[in-house]
Amino acid sequence: MDLTSSSAIVTGAASGIGAACARRLAALGATVVVADLQTDKGEALAEEIGGVFALVDVTDTEQVGAAVRAATEIAPLRAVVNSAGIGWAQRTIGRDGTLESAHSLEAFTKVIQINLIGTFDMVRQAATAMNGNEPDADGCRGAIVNLASVAAFDGQIGQAAYSASKGGVVGMTLPVARDLAAAGIRLSTVAPGLVDTPIYGEGEQAEAFKAKLGESVLFPKRLGRPDELASMVVECLTNPYLNAEVVRVDGGIRMPPK
Template sequence: MDLTNSTAIVTGGASGIGAACVRGLAVRGATVVIADLQADKGEALAEEVKGIFAQVDVTNTEQITAAVEQAASIAPLRACVNSAGIGWAQRTIGKDGLLDSAHSLEAFAKVVAINLIGTFDVTRQAATVMSRNEPDAKGQRGAIVNLASVAAFDGQIGQASYSASKGGVVGMTLPIARDLAAAGIRLNTVAPGLIDTPIYDGFPNPEEFKANLGQNVLFPRRLGSADELASMVLELLTNDYMNAEVVRVDGGIRMPPK
């Protein structure tokens, strides 16, 4: 699918994987709406790629609506990437046998609200706007890529909420793709492994920490780059025959229990 003279929306687009996707989409001729909470980074990136920043909390339906309608007002919205998400680590039960030490239900609900429900809300709204487009010569009106995680398959100790949220993204891939087929819209999911993003900057000795993590990867023994992940996202958006698929981009890693 040709993205020239179209718009694209990327949630979580101000940094990391999302920012790499924004840059790749801009190179392919799309005007990108960067939907994120980080105004400083988002506005700077929008200026860099001649795109637009929209402050969006993916748990806020009205903010999502404003962003997708803004994109459609500029040019046909033909691409959407759902990269916004958060992590959380907490064991299901504590060591002291007290209910107060069990996994926070509030935290579980928040992770699911952002990673799963937010992804679905953006998907349903972006796809609705795409369905109004005139189809291209191949009958296509748009394409969507959602970001899951290898934790959907190999969830580690303490990852119940995160794995549940990402497993939901994987699980809804096929039924949504089937729903959207009649409108000429494709949907795929990418499940990243260990990707080098700013999330690791808060760890003590981050470079040493990332090098040790990379030893768990089958080959190459390192963390993946945001550009490598974005390359797959862009392939799924532009390759007309990719639909209803979940693709692991992980260097062959299978996550151990901890």
């Protein structure tokens, strides 16, 4: 799929995997809507790549819709990457055995709202806009890639909320792709492993921690780089025969219980 003279939306685009995806899409000729809550970083990236910034909390359906409208006003919306998400770590029951120390229901709900419901809301709104596009030679009107995680398959101790949210993203891949097929819209999911993003912090201690984490990767024994994930995301968007698939990009890691 040719993205020249089209628009694209990337959620969570101000940093990490999202930023790498935004840069690659811009290099392919798309005008990217950088959708994020981090205004300073988002505006800077948008200026860098010739895109536009949209302040988007993916749990706010009006803000999601505004980002879609902003994209369609620029050019036909043909690519969407859902990279916005948060993590959470807490055991289901607390060490002292009291309900007060059990997993926060509020936190569980928030993770699901952002990682799963927010992803689906962008999919449904963006796909509705894509449905009005002129199809290409393959009949394709657009493509969407959702970011899941290997935690969807190898969830660790304390990852009930995160794994449930990413498992939901994986689980909806096939049915949503089937829904969108009639409109000529492809949808796939990329499941990253351990990726070197700002979540790990900066400095000597952070680098030592990341090196230790990398030892658990099958090969190469290091954390993944955002651009390596972005490469697969762009392949999913542009390869006309890639659809309804979940692709792990993880160096072969299989996460241990903890």
